[in-house]
Amino acid sequence: MSETAKVLIVDDNAINRKKLAFACEHLGYQTDTAPDGEAGLAAIRSGAFDAVLLDILMPGMDGFEVLRTLRDDEQLRDLPVVVISALEGEIHSVSQAIELGAEDFLPKDFDPVILNARLTACLRKKQFRDQELEYFRRINALTDAAEKVESGRFDEKSLNLVAEARNPDPIGRLALVFQGMASEIHAREVKLLRRIQTLQGIILLVICGGGAGLMPSLSRLSASMGSNPIGMAFWVDLVAVLLCSVVVVARGGLPRLSRSDFGFFLVWAFVVGILQHISIFLLAAHVEATFLTLVLALEGLLVFVFAAIMRIEKAAPRRMLGLLIGLAGVGVSLFQRMEGNNVQANLWLIGALAAPLLYAFETIAVAAKRPMHVDPISAVALMFGFSTLMALLLSVATGSFMSPGDLMSPLGAVIIMIGILTVLVNVTFFRLLKLGGGVFTSQKAYVTAIAGVLWGTALLGETMNATAWIAVGMVLIGMYLVESKASDAPIVIKRDFAT
DSSP, rough: TTTOOEEEESSHHHHHHHHHHHHHHHTEEEEEEESHHHHHHHHHHHOOOOOOESSSOSSSHHHHHHHHHHHHOOTTTSSSEEEEEOOOTTTHHHHHHTTTTTEEEEEEOOHHHHHHHHHHHHHHHHHHHHHHHHHHHHHHHHHHHHHHHHTEEOOTTTOOOHHTEEEEOOOOOOOOOHHHHHHHHHHHHHHHHHHHHHHHHHHHHHHHHHHHHHHHHHHHHHHHHHOOHHHHHHHHHHHHHHHHHHHHHTTSOOOOOOOOHHHHHOOOOHHIIIHHHHHHHHTTTTOOOHHHHHTTTTTHHHHHHHHTTTTTSOOOOHHHHHHHHHHHHHHHOOOOOOOOOOHHHHHHHHHHHGHHHHHHHHHHHHHHHHHHOOOOOHHHHHHHHHHHHHHHHHHTTOOOOOOGGGGSSSHHHHHHHHHHHHHHHHHHHHHHHHHHHHHHHHHHHHHHHHHHHHHHHHHHHOOHHHHHHHHHHHHHHHHHHOOOOOOOOOOEEEEEEEE
């Protein structure tokens, strides 16, 4: 014990300090000295000492004040202190020092044997105290781990039992067994949660992709009823914001937003409520719904392109091949629909290729910049609130405003359907982003492509020949090759095992 123990000597008398230091070093202890109480406290706080030899009577900060300071400090109160006393006339001071926490006393005219006995006793008590504290620390580590498992909110790393499990003593073996049991529980719960998340993702993908696939057919149907794109954008956005507002009010209102949040929703509103809606309503009047849906399915491929440019995703050969196959599929569909001398119709077909850029930009931007504290309904309500105002100003400025009287017809029913569908698609889109991220969300393009073809055939009577089906297959294969692997992010269990 004496070979490794370090003793601090605090005495205002230089001769006494040297005498004590020499005696301690002769006994095998490491020593350091301080000329007064303040220097002694500074040394104690900056160094790792096993015991302190402390003179009681010193100018400035005396030994009593040093003892009081140590007693009030949770990290220093267990440091053993032996007070130094001349005994004659200082019996009361010695007893007072012991009441303040000193372990023992040493006469200034000490015998080395007595010094060694005092220090050995103090160091043994400190050793036992350190062992006791270490024991309680390890028990607390096991207790904390058990509480985390019991509360159901844990992952393997959060238990912090790796170091404990390496010890060969009984507590270490208990930690090892507990860690193994917790790992089994965690693995089982993660497997269950991944299944639930996969099922949720599939349901949301079907809802979002199926709704997005229906949008071109309804838009083409509204165009056949004489609607104009800008006027349609206003009424659809208005229906959407009214539907969302009912839910938001029922929940107690919108969350608090920062300036950056407002900027995000303004940009999102312009991209979705203005650019996307107007472009779809405009294209639907000139392009078949099945082709427009197939083109919109390119979103999944373009998300990869944007992500690769931004270095979010790697441009692996397999994924580049998928991109080429998907684009070739759209090219086949485009070539099959081209009309020889009808330049205007062909230009509309080519112009439709720009539409998925807006959807891909939305997916990347919303995935990266969305305010995480805003729930999907509130987010969509804010977005369409801003886009409704923009669309109103734009429709009035361009003379494209559709009066409420124009809606008292089947067109009004179609607008309401598109508005409901818009809310459904955007809320599930936002929910998908929170569940799986941008790349996972872009997989809705699979459902969009298939659903769009089915809706166009069922509602509009559009037909698909063998070449068109080959093009659809090529796009789906391309999206499959481009698709990235599932997220490896750890899952934190959130189940209350105590109940």
